[in-house]
Amino acid sequence: MRFPEDLLYAESHEWLKVEGSRVTIGLTDYAQSQLKDIVYVDLPEVGSKFKKGDSIGVVESVKTVADVYSPATGKVTDRNLTLKDHPEFINGDPYGKGWLVKMEIQDKEELKELLSSKAYQGSLTEEL
Amino acid sequence: MQGHNRYIPHTEEDIRKMLDTLGLEKIEDLFQAIPKEYRLSNPLNLPEPLSEPDLLRHFEGLQVPMMSSFLGAGAYHHFIPAVVSHLVSRSEFSTAYTPYQPEVSQGTLQAIFEYQTLMCQLTGMEVSNASMYDGASSLAEAVLMAHRITKRKKILLSQAVHPEYRRVIQTYIDPDQQEVIPVPYQKKEGRTDERVLFGLLKEDVSAVVIQSPNFFGVVEELQPLGERIHSCGALMIAGFSEAVAYGILQPPGAMGADIVAGEGQSLGIPVSYGGPYLGIFATVGTFVRNMPGRLVGETIDLEGKRGFVLTLATREQHIRRERATSNICTNEGLCALMAAVFLSCLGKEGLKELAMMNLSKTEYAKKVISRIRGCKLNFTAPTFNEFVLRVEKNPEEILEKLRKKGVLGGLALEKFYPELDHHLLVTVTEMNKKEEIDRWAEVLEKG
């Protein structure tokens, strides 16, 4: 499993790519391996606002449902509509074609609570 | 002596051997986990068990006599072909569980897939589920679904919807989340009063609930209603209690309904004193993930062969638990199968002919009755196989006289509609012979 070093990670298994006040959010390789074949993704409308920790969408496999949590407070600026016809991108390319949403965030201080690749991997071994 | 029980195979020897394997002395030892003070020392207070012949005799004594009937109002006497009960009694269908293991349930799964297809064809909608409990609870779940989709509070509910369906809707909704606003019916025509309805249609309305044919048998004009409902962002929920009407009438799906929730009892299911019946639930493709109930989908197996499975189960209680679209688990599977067999027998031409016979017999009855002094058809709008009759005399007295002649002449409406205190709801199906209709009219005439 891969955990690119240039990304930040949440304990709830989302990854963030930070570019100024813009972030791209997706699910980690660990998350997709646990969910198995993704069949459907429910993404928020562009323009919707969320607080850190809010559920912004849902990812479904045949036998499970998982919430996607917002790692920061902000507004959705873009969402990956190709996932509608190709939910399998999340399984095959979780950090690339499988991105979920892009957000404009307010408070970069909130990102300090997120984990580095190494710290996230550490938390995983604890869980296992 | 009822020492043995034909449903429990264990002999004394079997029990002994099994207890030995467990290292136990007696059967009571199996229940150690139950605190002694709660273990019953006396037998349950139930009647002595009956043998099979005595059981049958007991029930023969409880049977209710059958009479010539003009009752409808949500339960309809239709002819059920012998083939329906024969096929549905096959124990591979009736003693099977929910098809969670598809490889050994292809019979149930394919039959339900066919049922779902037939319901879409019948109602003109894009997707149907595998059944709900009955028309009323189906309609109530439609109201809950509309709230999930629109997030708005108000439900406009036509008073011409079956009174029991309306009561069930009222029971299901959470008054903190949804509010029912009644919409009256037009006194002259018997249709939902569209003037009042349009007046109430605002941005806080989540859905409008209309039944067609409605409780009075009157056919509503859904198309113009639908257009107005959609223009304010609300949903149109169309209900029905007499599915046979759609053998000749334009289905709700063709007239803009967003959700169709009705009763399928007319499709090969006995009236059986009120249940089990069949809740039909269908909607447009875009709302499929918000639908309650089971769904069967087509797929392929490892070898590329076509097969069927339960799908989109992530909406349901066993996966989504507290965020499920409904709590429904066991539904009315075997009744859905009855409907599938029934419609397979009738087919394209048969359902149409059945509907025409119902309409024709009802129109004959209306013609005969309206000639009688003191009897008048109450509503002017077209009806299917039910209509409301206004009588000068006390309706209960008239029904009593008819009962003495072995006829259940109709339903007095006062208990549901206090303003209709001189009115009877009369239902005529293909099962009412011309002589019966004539005899009933005779009694009405004699007074």
Place this chain on the structure above:
Amino acid sequence: MKKIDDTGLLQGELLIFEQGGKGRKGYSLPRWDVEEVEVQNFFPPGLLRKELEGFPQLSEVDVVRHFTRLSQWNYGVDSGLYPLGSCTMKYNPKVNEEIARMSGFSKIHPYTPEELSQGILRLMFGLQGFLGEITGMDHVTLQPAAGAHGELTGMMMVRACLQARGEKRKKVLVPDTAHGTNCSTSSVASYQMIEIKSNEDGVIPPEKVNEVMDEEVAAIMVTNPNTLGLFEGHLDKIAGIVHGKGGFVYCDGANLNALMGVVKLGELGVDVVHINLHKTFSTPHGGGGPGGGPVAVKKELAPYLPIPVIERRGESYRLNDDRPHSIGKVKTFYGNFGVLIKAYAYILSMGAEGLKKASEMAVLNANYLMKRLKDYYHLPYDRPCMHECVFTDRIQERYQVSTLDIAKRLIDYGFHPPTIYFPLVVKGALMMEPTETESKESIDRFIETMIIIAKEAEEDPDLLRQAPQKVKVRRLDEVLAARRPKLKWTAPSPPSPRRGER
């Protein structure tokens, strides 16, 4: 040469829409003794449909062949042992089917005047009494159509009772072993669910209930025995804690088959319980219903029962709608009468002695099964069980074989698999409930098969991973079914002309 299926009785069967032909008819209507009307004279053209597009056209023989063949691919209780945990797949007596079909029951309209339907009302009143006696409760409603429907009805009655007291409690306590319907019911009834974790013994510890119980909690929803097949031994204490703060104890009665004549739930402190007639009381499952979910309550909740309530006045029975505090109705008419009558017949056939024997043998069968399999499959709770037991795939995991593989391999040996992956608190759960109608030989054969499968898992695991092989369809692609849902048949569109063609 055209290929024809050579798979014997498992041969493929087209959908009804893909067979038959124009003009075929399979129905027979009464003679036309009135004039057929011209439909256009009654309805404007916009209200008439042109045709029933796509509807099949089949002869009676076509219909019978079709559904008969379909049935042959199904497995029912009449086919063999059906050990689904918490489903109680016991034998469905055939005489009860005959009784339900009698014209004096199946052809009676629900609005038949009470004076004429006394036999039916007497039957329903009698059934209420029996169910009340068996569960140790005061009043029963027969209206709900299934267990989950009963749960909703029961929870709505609790809510109404609390509201009448002027209390608006928002929370419900639900153990982690609960059936999914308990959670979704709480949600539909607008409660917030608080989960209680079971202890290492697999039951709810009263201390945990004490921690979370307060005046905001409307009820605790328990299942007894629970979904691990274990008796909730602390239920009386838990009931005391909940009652102490003014809450109610709801019991999911799905596992009642372990307790009949042995213990009364009402005596353990239960205030409201639903009963699954299609489980404990032998009415057929039907491939997904119809069921019956009567609800039994203590007298405190009686004012809130759905209407109408069936009452006895002297020698006659009536339907009483005059109940101002009733929650209303959850279904039209009175309940799934065609199912109720079978349960009533079953109780009359069994009597007190028979029902007790049923529970005793159900528990004996499950413990025997558990004892004989524990050397081959991992048992997460190694204590005597009630009517069902739970194993896991922990031993077989070593060979990269899962619960799913074990289940599918059982199919090759002619058995329906047990419940898999439930309850959720046990990873890789295999929940087995033999029921009392299985003979020792039947269970022995199942045990021997499970032992063979355990051996296969070790020596030839591919047999499990490739299973099932001896069936009409192999493992089905559920991912495809969910990604590209195809939920009905559609007529194939005519092939579009290729470029260059006309």
